Amino acid sequence: MDLNAQYQRALHNKHFEPDPAQLSALKYFQALSTRLQQPVRKSWTTQLRKKFGRHQATQRGLYLWGDVGRGKTWLMDMFFDTLPLDKKLRLHFRHFMLEIHDELTQLAGHRDPLLIVARHFAQRARILCLDEFYVEDITDAMILHRLLDALYIQGIALVFTSNLAPAELYKNGLQRERFLPAIKLIETNADVIRLDGNTDHRLRKLKQTHTWFSPLNTASERAIEQRFNDLAAGTVLVDTPLQINHRQITCLRRADGIAWFHFYQLCHGPRASADYIELARRFHTILISGVPGMGENEEEWTHRFVDMIDEFYDRRVKLLITADNEPIYLYHGRRHSFDFQRAISRLMEMRSNDYLSQAHRP
Structure with missing residues (x-):
């Protein structure tokens, strides 16, 4: 065509x-x-x-x-x-x-x-x-x-x-x-x-689906746990280490094609883009608990979080998150403000029916 x-x-x-x-x-x-x-x-x-x-x-x-x-x-x-x-x-x-x-x-x-x-x-x-x-x-x-x-x-x-x-x-x-x-x-x-203009086309997509749960409280954790139970099929592994690029990442739960992590395991410590690429290859759906607000004292966490969102978005990974706040209010630092705007835009799109209907790109 x-x-x-x-x-x-x-x-x-x-x-x-x-x-x-x-x-x-x-x-x-x-x-x-x-x-x-x-x-x-x-x-x-x-x-x-x-x-x-x-x-x-x-x-x-x-x-x-x-x-x-x-x-x-x-x-x-x-x-x-x-x-x-x-x-x-x-x-x-x-x-x-x-x-x-x-x-x-x-x-x-x-x-x-x-x-x-x-x-x-x-x-x-x-x-x-x-x-x-x-x-x-x-x-x-x-x-x-x-x-x-x-x-x-x-x-x-x-x-x-x-x-x-x-x-x-x-x-x-x-x-x-x-x-x-x-x-x-x-x-x-x-x-x-x-490409001039003021319209963020990601934000005018179809209606939003409930994949983002905030603030961080018992209700949010129960909601994401229910989402995992609804999505998981077959054998579920609980609190098991996952070998990614010769490093271990503890997984709260995982099943065929789906994994649930705590933010700390994904964005704290020796993590690199290659780790997120491999996760995006292995899992079509990833759940993340405990995403905090980030500022000047959490710049390394912020950098890894933005990298992670880039990789998951590019591979059309379905993402469910519990967080301290909505994406637009998560980062209050200055160093990564430019990059975090991209992450915000992508996180909003990743909640849409339009994005969720797209096939995984392993």
């Missing part, structure tokens, strides 16, 4: 009005789709580019940025799903970087391992869509210029979604001057599009 027709059908099904900024961005996606469907011509200039490392992509990509809830991921996924290519990849940026670091470990000792990694991606995809492009780790920042350069040399078109303009990426990060060439590379090889 044509991309614009798919967009109009989605609006009709959800009873939404067209968004002018989305329609404008859609034209860029449609143009890229058309270009990618043209026959690939392996000219001598293409071969020279790959041999000598010219910094211009075969296909100009897109960099779509804007506030939370504006529909960036939705538009990219619609583009990806309607693109009639076999060689295409869509990854959350965090998953992408984990894959990169894993392969670099395997290629230790090789000359120019990032070029080898890029060649491997070129065997799998002519276009790579990266959702939630956000750089905060210095290890990622230091290799991104060379990595993106290698991908572009291989002729891979890149599509990014982000909450930040390219020039704002890794702002105030350590050794940022070494990251600046990556920004220049993106701006050179992608149309940078801002």
Whole structure:
């Protein structure tokens, strides 16, 4: 189906009005789709580019940025799903970087391992869509210029979604001057599009379902316990440790495809994004008890909580929570206020019938 027709059908099904900024961005996606469907011509200039490392992509990509809830991921996924290519990849940026670091470990000792990694991606995809492009780790920042350069040399078109303009990426990060060439590379090889507007489309979804219980009291715990009992099937394991990436996480209860944790077990201690990715792979439904209010003294908890919500949202995990308050009132610090706005928007969407009706993406 044509991309614009798919967009109009989605609006009709959800009873939404067209968004002018989305329609404008859609034209860029449609143009890229058309270009990618043209026959690939392996000219001598293409071969020279790959041999000598010219910094211009075969296909100009897109960099779509804007506030939370504006529909960036939705538009990219619609583009990806309607693109009639076999060689295409869509990854959350965090998953992408984990894959990169894993392969670099395997290629230790090789000359120019990032070029080898890029060649491997070129065997799998002519276009790579990266959702939630956000750089905060210095290890990622230091290799991104060379990595993106290698991908572009291989002729891979890149599509990014982000909450930040390219020039704002890794702002105030350590050794940022070494990251600046990556920004220049993106701006050179992608149309940078801002998705303007004040509407958070996640908040106008269908009616909310009762999956969030606050405040933290006996009634909330009884309610979430009843939800677990309603959802669990087969054998139920109680207070058993779960092995995740060589670390144990105590699980209050778990059954086939469903697990119930205390917030402390998930967001306190040595937890990493890879842990949340693995949990999202194993369980289609996760219940969390005891989510507290968070502020300046709980910044590490906050950081992990936001990471966790990102992963669960991306994999369409069904989430039930008991918390101190509604999402909008949970965080009262400053350091993570920008990221927590994204978490709030996603938590609200994750309570909707529309989200809950979507299939798990293990």
